[in-house]
Amino acid sequence: MTTGDSSTPDGGTVQSGGARAPLGVLAWLWVGLPMAYGLYELIQKAAQLFTG
Amino acid sequence: MTPGFLDRSHTVAPPGWSRWLVPPAALSVHLSIGQAYAWSVFKPPLESSLGLSGTASALPFQLGIVMLGLSAAFGGTLVERNGPRWAMSVSLLCFSSGFLLAALGAALQQYWLVVFGYGFVGGIGLGIGYISPVSTLIKWFPDRPGMATGIAIMGFGGGALIASPWSAQMLETFGSGSDGIAMAFLVHGLVYAVFMALGVLLVRVPAEGWRPPGDRTPQEKQAARSLVTTADVSARNAVRTPQFWCLWVVLCMNVTAGIGILEKAAPMIGDFFAGTSTPVSASAAAGFVALLSLANMSGRFLWSATSDLIGRKNMYRVYLGVGALMYLAIVQLGDSSKPLFITCALVILSFYGGGFATVPAYLKDLFGTYEVGAIHGRLLTAWSTAGVLGPLIVNWVADSQESAGRSGPGLYGLSLTIMIGLLAVGFVANELVRPVNPKYHEPRAAAGHEAGEADEEVPGDDDRRQQHT
Structure with missing residues (x-):
């Protein structure tokens, strides 16, 4: 995941990776961790198709 | 305010x-x-x-x-x-x-x-x-x-x-x-x-005139594809176009076909292989349903992202055309091979999810970004309709087949065939999608405003149409 490719209104590119990188990491963890939990539970259940 | x-x-x-x-x-x-x-x-x-x-x-x-x-x-x-x-x-x-x-x-x-x-x-x-x-x-x-x-x-x-x-x-x-x-x-x-x-x-909205970074293809370059417009159409005008209703049919048919599998997934896999040497247990059937959810979710990202490369109309050709072939494979060969049955069902469910996720971009291609959220909202009535239609067809057919004394795969043959027909209808509707007639486009100055301002400040839709015709 990258957070460093935003642009200014006039079309110039600003590398925002520095100042806003922690915010980006936090935001993606905020949604990524619950998704990982849901996927883990789902894969465990789906495995029953081959073992059950 | x-x-x-x-x-x-x-x-x-x-x-x-x-x-x-x-x-x-x-x-x-x-x-x-x-x-x-x-x-x-x-x-x-x-x-x-x-x-x-x-x-x-x-x-x-x-x-x-x-x-x-x-x-x-x-x-x-x-x-x-x-x-x-x-x-x-x-x-x-x-x-x-x-x-x-x-x-x-x-x-x-x-x-x-x-x-x-x-x-x-x-x-x-x-x-x-x-x-x-x-x-x-x-x-x-x-x-x-x-x-x-x-x-x-x-x-x-x-x-x-x-x-x-x-x-x-x-x-x-x-x-x-x-x-x-x-x-x-x-x-x-x-x-x-x-x-x-x-x-x-x-959440933030981009500033006026903001452009994506690097040399990635902006909207204007994508417009080289015949269906991608750089013009804008209001939500009020969009519902007056045949393109909107073609897409409505496409979404409704694709969702109904997906629900055809979703609604009966667990009993279906059990019934298909009940008389074989490898019957499916209840817990394995639950695993199958979970796997379908995974296909549904990943299809939303995978196929929608793919549509950026091959174009929206082609993507829906795949959802509807290949989807129909997958259903046909289940009807003809489904009970002969468990891996084949599972693969076909997974592909169908990934297309079901992909159909949901790709439609906003298809709307943007046809109607521009001006009021694409509002147009998308109106199109979701197709989902509500399919939500009623899909389970109704599948349950009604399954009940009637059971009353007729059928069992195993025979319970589902008719409803799966109906799904193939629905996908064919959706395929034809997708083929009928053409670029929107310019008479529905917003005047440039109005579309440049925020959506709400434009609603209040531009002339009535009929006036606008006269300006373009």
Whole structure:
């Protein structure tokens, strides 16, 4: 995941990776961790198709 | 008018704001409202503690889905006018307070309050939340609109994956009596409010004239593809075009066909292989359903992102054409090979999810970004229709085949054949999609304004049409 490719209104590119990188990491963890939990539970259940 | 913090003008991104902060904002809303598809976890405890029938315990979910369609259809223009932060706040308030009202209803053993809270109030949160980030994502990712909306709409599929085990765990902890259910609803309402708040705080709209970085293909270059427009069409005009109704049929048919598998997945795999040397156990069937959910979710991202490369019309040719072939393979060869049956079902479900996720980008190609969120909201009535049509066809056919003394794969042959027919209808509708007649385009100056301003300031639609004809 990258957070460093935003642009200014006039079309110039600003590398925002520095100042806003922690915010980006936090935001993606905020949604990524619950998704990982849901996927883990789902894969465990789906495995029953081959073992059950 | 909206108060300062929520107003669109206060959500314009400052220079340096990364567009990659917008997908998690969208996901925080979609992962929450996707909980709706995990409602079945609450059904057995509600039935036993409040003495409800299976039909009655499904009411909050059904009303919620109806309200999703209605609020997306009628609230779309408001969402465009007031901006994504306002929309996400409304979604947060409705979805969360819906749970709180349901908690009160369960605690007081007043089931009507559960239905009203979760179904009616929460359902408005579902509809407004579903469309809230779509237009914003498309504006931030004009070079990859399919991928961007695919991420958000994948979240809606992922919401149930999170909520299902989480809600079950909560009921185990609090107990499955009415007090335990009330406590579980209360915790859901509070946790989802906090979780969705990230979206409200983080979402930004791009500044006027903002362009994606690097030399990635902007909208103007994509316009080399015949269906991609650089013009804009208002929501009011879009519903007057044949293109809108062609897409309505495409979405409705694709969703109905997906529901054809989803609705009967567990009994279907059991019945198909009941008479073989490798019958499918109940737990393996549950695993099959879980695998279908995974295909549904990943198809939303994978196929929608692929549509950025091969074009929206081609992508729907694959969903509808290859989907029909997959159904045909199940009808003809399904009971001869378990891997073949499972593979075909997974592909169909991935196309089902992909169909949902790709449609906002298809709308953007045809109607521009001007009021794409509102147009998307109106198109979601196709989903509501399919939600009724799909289960009705599948259950009615299965019941009638059972009455006729059929068993095993024979129970499903007719309904699967009907699904092939529906996909063929959708395929034809997709083939009929052509670029929108310029008479429906907005005057350049009007489309340059924010959606809400344009609604108030430009001449009436009929006047505009005369200017173009």
